[in-house]
Amino acid sequence: MNLKHVWIVFKKEVKDIARDRKTILTNILVPIVLMPLLFYLLGGGIERMGKDITENITIALSVSSDTEEIRNLLKNDIFAGNPNIKLLEAVEDPEEAVRSERVRFVIDVDKDYAKKLEDGLPFSITVTYDQSNTKSSGSYRIILDSINEYNQKIVKERLKNLNIDINILEPTKVIQKNVAKEKTGGNMMLMMMLPMLVSILMAVGGIPAATDLVAGEKERGTLEPLLTTQSGRVSILLGKYLTVTAFSIVCVISQFIGVAIGFKISPNFLIIGGTGTNNGFNIPPLALLLIVIITITLGMFFSGIQLAISTYARSFKEAQTYLSFLMIIAMVPAYATMMLQPGDVRLYMFFIPLLNVIASLKMVLGNIINYTYLGIAFGTSIIYVVISLIFAASLFNKEKVLFRN
Amino acid sequence: MLEVKNLSKAFGNVIAVNNISFFVGKGKVFGLVGENGAGKTTTIRLLATMLKPTSGTAVLGGHDLVREPEKVRGIVGILFGGESGLYDRLTAAENIAYFGELNNMDKHTLKERIKQLTKIFEMEEYINRKTGSLSKGMKQKVAFARSIVHNPEIMLFDEPTSGLDVTAIRNVHEFIENCKNEGKTIIFSSHSMVEIEKLCDKIGIIHKGKLVDVGTVSELLEKHNENTLENVFVKLVGDKNES
Ligand SMILES: Nc1ncnc2c1ncn2[C@@H]1O[C@H](COP(=O)(O)OP(=O)(O)OP(=O)(O)O)[C@@H](O)[C@H]1O
Ligand SMILES: [Mg+2]
Numbered sequence: 133m134n135l136k137h138v139w140i141v142f143k144k145e146v147k148d149i150a151r152d153r154k155t156i157l158t159n160i161l162v163p164i165v166l167m168p169l170l171f172y173l174l175g176g177g178i179e180r181m182g183k184d185i186t187e188n189i190t191i192a193l194s195v196s197s198d199t200e201e202i203r204n205l206l207k208n209d210i211f212a213g214n215p216n217i218k219l220l221e222a223v224e225d226p227e228e229a230v231r232s233e234r235v236r237f238v239i240d241v242d243k244d245y246a247k248k249l250e251d252g253l254p255f256s257i258t259v260t261y262d263q264s265n266t267k268s269s270g271s272y273r274i275i276l277d278s279i280n281e282y283n284q285k286i287v288k289e290r291l292k293n294l295n296i297d298i299n300i301l302e303p304t305k306v307i308q309k310n311v312a313k314e315k316t317g318g319n320m321m322l323m324m325m326l327p328m329l330v331s332i333l334m335a336v337g338g339i340p341a342a343t344d345l346v347a348g349e350k351e352r353g354t355l356e357p358l359l360t361t362q363s364g365r366v367s368i369l370l371g372k373y374l375t376v377t378a379f380s381i382v383c384v385i386s387q388f389i390g391v392a393i394g395f396k397i398s399p400n401f402l403i404i405g406g407t408g409t410n411n412g413f414n415i416p417p418l419a420l421l422l423i424v425i426i427t428i429t430l431g432m433f434f435s436g437i438q439l440a441i442s443t444y445a446r447s448f449k450e451a452q453t454y455l456s457f458l459m460i461i462a463m464v465p466a467y468a469t470m471m472l473q474p475g476d477v478r479l480y481m482f483f484i485p486l487l488n489v490i491a492s493l494k495m496v497l498g499n500i501i502n503y504t505y506l507g508i509a510f511g512t513s514i515i516y517v518v519i520s521l522i523f524a525a526s527l528f529n530k531e532k533v534l535f536r537n
Numbered sequence: 538m539l540e541v542k543n544l545s546k547a548f549g550n551v552i553a554v555n556n557i558s559f560f561v562g563k564g565k566v567f568g569l570v571g572e573n574g575a576g577k578t579t580t581i582r583l584l585a586t587m588l589k590p591t592s593g594t595a596v597l598g599g600h601d602l603v604r605e606p607e608k609v610r611g612i613v614g615i616l617f618g619g620e621s622g623l624y625d626r627l628t629a630a631e632n633i634a635y636f637g638e639l640n641n642m643d644k645h646t647l648k649e650r651i652k653q654l655t656k657i658f659e660m661e662e663y664i665n666r667k668t669g670s671l672s673k674g675m676k677q678k679v680a681f682a683r684s685i686v687h688n689p690e691i692m693l694f695d696e697p698t699s700g701l702d703v704t705a706i707r708n709v710h711e712f713i714e715n716c717k718n719e720g721k722t723i724i725f726s727s728h729s730m731v732e733i734e735k736l737c738d739k740i741g742i743i744h745k746g747k748l749v750d751v752g753t754v755s756e757l758l759e760k761h762n763e764n765t766l767e768n769v770f771v772k773l774v775g776d777k778n779e780s
Contacts, residue, residue: 137639140635140638140639141639144624144627144631144635147626147627147631148624148626148627151626151627151667152626352620352622352625353617353619353620353621353622354622354623354624356582356587356615356617356622357615357617357622357636357683357684358636358639359585359587360585360586360587360610360613360614360615361610361636361639361640362607362610362611362639362640362641363639364607531548531587531588531589532548535582535587535588
């Protein structure tokens, strides 16, 4: 191996790819545009839906209970505390009105409620809603809360009239203490998505480059003259290998630029299920460094495998077919662990390629910093890189493979 | 100077090249003729160190093929037929420079050499254009220039005229003549008796991996008592096919 030759090959390949408009466009520029768009559409939709559920609640009385008195009860008493609940015109057919979303809830109140209230008897409020409708079922709690508040208010009044201390209603008082650090509370989505995204992107990012660099070169007839230069095969392979790795890293970075832009446009997308605040992690520098290295080694590991496959393939098409299988294989563990919680990470995961990156990322994003685990992931990653490189080099040196026709 | 000594290459059960020996002197052209699958490409790949011999060796310009493959690569230039094997997104100059750099030429020498080659092949107009946009004839010249950028003393041509039109074939012949006049040692494989006869000082007829006869055109005609090289070929190869 000759480092000068490695560098010459690397420089040439980078130049070559950088001039390939189609590859650059589909792998680097498209994600930068597509990601924000995805965020905007998905995030925007979710945000609008959330707003609609909490801020745009429409109710109506059924015609049968539509009296001045009952309207007053709803408007000025039960739902008075929530300005987002709007009382519309009474409806003929409650079920139809709810189903067709003309109104989110139809309320019926006992006609003689006032008398029952005075007598201390329960009166009924019927709420018609649609459980299968996200908005209707989402807003249902808000309606219930208002009714409960109203109940408590009445109870307190009654106790007061009987001269009883209202504290007897509250034998316990719940004090909330959340152990999740305030800052990370909102990173649920990020914790789920990031490890999956990073690992898949790292695993597949180099595929276009790897296909082109050996199978493509074989097909175009440029590989044979290249092999007759004074540069040894290992140097040629290493130059190509570094190019593929660099390409996969650039792809991941461009995806992240896309995500970052998307986050700016529609920050709510990533914090669904979280408590609100969403910026900043508390990752110590050493852990961060390890994570970055482990992630890059994943790219290197897959670059080696991709080059090996590209070497083995007889043609460009064949390489594409094999490599799309590789893509599927990489996606399985990534999707399978999507719901894995940082606390559920197990030791064995740190020994398995791809899983070790996912597990490390989950752990660190969940603010669990276990250097033993990270160290194992680091060590195994390096070993896998070496194995994949040796594998690729051995295929590249095999006449039977390289000159298969 | 090139000497092949008992060179053999087997791929599993297939013996692609079977114990061949021949000698080519400086400034001489050796023609390899044979049917499809005879072992021409394998022989040339062996001499270019792309394949490792199963047994035997060759000495190229004083370097042993098996023991000093890197040194051999440094003095060998190679040109294939069909596609010109250029990188479309690199300019003509970049294509040539890439091979010069990988053959350990220093920057200054390489720059001068590219200037010189540009002049020789009259590539001034397009030397800085990407080869993907060049005509076939232009690409061919770039490929010629690239194959001799490091000024190799031995040139290997594997069916360089296959699939080319008349003008392109003439260009190849001219290129080979020029290499010969510069004193390079040349091996040249072809299906075409006409061009073999025209260009070669010595001819080797290869059949099923074996070199069935070697000699100058007149030697072969005389020895086999035929009046055309084609007849000699058919006689040798046909005979062997029957046995
Ligand atoms: N990489 C390889 N693996 C296995 N067998 C091979 C390989 N390369 C060549 N062969 C076999 O070796 C024999 C000689 O092939 P070679 O390509 O040298 O012939 P050739 O004379 O160049 O033929 P053509 O005129 O068709 O180019 C053939 O039988 C071929 O199938
Ligand atoms: Mg051939």
